[in-house]
Amino acid sequence: MESLKSDFNKYIAQASVFEAFQLEVARAEGIYVYDKFDKDYIDLMSGISVSNLGHRHPEVVKAVKEQIDKYMHVMVYGEFIESPQIKLAKRLAELLPPQLCMTYFVNSGSEAIEGAMKLARKFTKRSEIIAFKDAYHGSTMGALALLSNEDFKQDFRPLMPDVKLLDFNEISQLSAITERTACVITEVIQAGRGIVVAETEFLKALRKRCDETGTLLIYDEIQTCYGRTGKLFAFEHYQVVPDILCIAKSMGGEMPLGAFISSAKIMDCLNGSHPLYGHATTFGGHPVSCAASLATLNVIVNENLLANVESKAQQIRTLLKDHPAIKEIRGKGLFMSVELNNPEKIEEIVAQSMANGLITFWFLFNHNSLSVIPPINITSEEISVAMQRFSSALNSGLL
Numbered sequence: 199m200e201s202l203k204s205d206f207n208k209y210i211a212q213a214s215v216f217e218a219f220q221l222e223v224a225r226a227e228g229i230y231v232y233d234k235f236d237k238d239y240i241d242l243m244s245g246i247s248v249s250n251l252g253h254r255h256p257e258v259v260k261a262v263k264e265q266i267d268k269y270m271h272v273m274v275y276g277e278f279i280e281s282p283q284i285k286l287a288k289r290l291a292e293l294l295p296p297q298l299c300m301t302y303f304v305n306s307g308s309e310a311i312e313g314a315m316k317l318a319r320k321f322t323k324r325s326e327i328i329a330f331k332d333a334y335h336g337s338t339m340g341a342l343a344l345l346s347n348e349d350f351k352q353d354f355r356p357l358m359p360d361v362k363l364l365d366f367n368e369i370s371q372l373s374a375i376t377e378r379t380a381c382v383i384t385e386v387i388q389a390g391r392g393i394v395v396a397e398t399e400f401l402k403a404l405r406k407r408c409d410e411t412g413t414l415l416i417y418d419e420i421q422t423c424y425g426r427t428g429k430l431f432a433f434e435h436y437q438v439v440p441d442i443l444c445i446a447k448s449m450g451g452e453m454p455l456g457a458f459i460s461s462a463k464i465m466d467c468l469n470g471s472h473p474l475y476g477h478a479t480t481f482g483g484h485p486v487s488c489a490a491s492l493a494t495l496n497v498i499v500n501e502n503l504l505a506n507v508e509s510k511a512q513q514i515r516t517l518l519k520d521h522p523a524i525k526e527i528r529g530k531g532l533f534m535s536v537e538l539n540n541p542e543k544i545e546e547i548v549a550q551s552m553a554n555g556l557i558t559f560w561f562l563f564n565h566n567s568l569s570v571i572p573p574i575n576i577t578s579e580e581i582s583v584a585m586q587r588f589s590s591a592l593n594s595g596l597l
């Protein structure tokens with residue numbers, strides 16, 4: 199077993215030099231990940247907003263097994279009629295506002311963003327794409343062009359041209375959106391910036407400006423979908439509906455899946471005499487992933503899980519609010535972050551959390567804050583244990 203870690207470093211291309219995270223996973227169940235010594239770690243990251251129902255939810259596992267017993271891959275996306283895709287797309291249409299009624303399934307968040315940008319350019323016949331600084335929309339060449347952080351982009355130029363970046367929540371900058379703009383892409387809550395929530399007036403003004411200029415509004419709800427914030431989709435907190443909705447991560451119920459969702463009118467422009475005139479994907483909407491996704495949706499809705507998300511978030515806030523290492527607690531529902539008074543201690547706190555049996559981490563563009571993003575079905579008792587482990591790790595930020 200000892201050789202697994204050295205083989206990991208030898209054979210798996212490494213994306214990060216940070217060692218504290220090299221947890222050797224033996225199994226995972228509910229809110230816990232277990233290592234090879236059977237030590238448990240409470241997952242306060244949910245695999246970066248993926249495991250909203252915890253690990254291996256029995257209903258999801260059952261749906262996956264049932265689908266595997268019928269068929270797995272049969273044909274590239276959209277050529278055969280596959281019931282797991284159809285049932286899921288139909289259920290999503292029932293749960294979303296009427297204009298968001300048609301789904302294109304893909305494999306990941308990045309691919310959902312790529313597909314949405316292609317759709318917007320094709321539909322509007324315009325080129326310019328506007329996004330907001332400190333957002334992360336993915337690592338593919340197109341999505342990368344939307345990043346404001348030079349360090350992430352500089353080695354990959356030339357990137358997709360005709361991209362403009364504005365400041366999030368700055369209504370005064372929205373006049374930059376014009377009749378040249380194909381689409382504006384935004385997260386409803388900026389994740390990589392350390393959980394920064396959109397102001398209602400900002401989203402309303404953005405919707406208005408997009409309507410005035412015939413620009414499509416795209417929401418990246420790749421981290422916030424499927425109940426993370428206490429609504430099935432975070433935009434429901436605002437009543438400001440996008441033209442295209444991108445989802446992924448938790449939508450797959452721990453299986454790889456993404457989607458961009460729009461109206462029949464907009465989606466219709468993808469339909470051409472060849473699939474590649476629109477978008478093509480081999481594994482997009484994989485039947486096993488779609489079965490897992492539908493089971494996840496059904497558990498969230500049928501067990502009324504959303505009703506308790508806010509009270510669980512309040513319990514966390516109450517347990518953490520007086521901790522002297524904490525400067526601020528941000529977020530909506532169980533999409534939370536904790537900003538530290540002493541950010542230079544953050545690596546120590548992450549390492550101490552791991553030692554205490556708790557998985558948390560800082561954010562892509564915010565090294566002062568730690569994630570508090572547990573499975574949304576975490577119980578009150580589990581929250582108490584998690585916050586004990588977290589508080590004791592935070593104490594190392596005071597030394």
Ligand SMILES: Cc1ncc(COP(=O)(O)O)c(C=O)c1O
Nearest residue numbers: 306307308334335336418420421
């Ligand atoms: C907000 C947001 N958008 C897009 C993506 C890209 O998703 P994926 O990694 O599935 O390609 C991520 C991934 O972390 C994300 O957080």
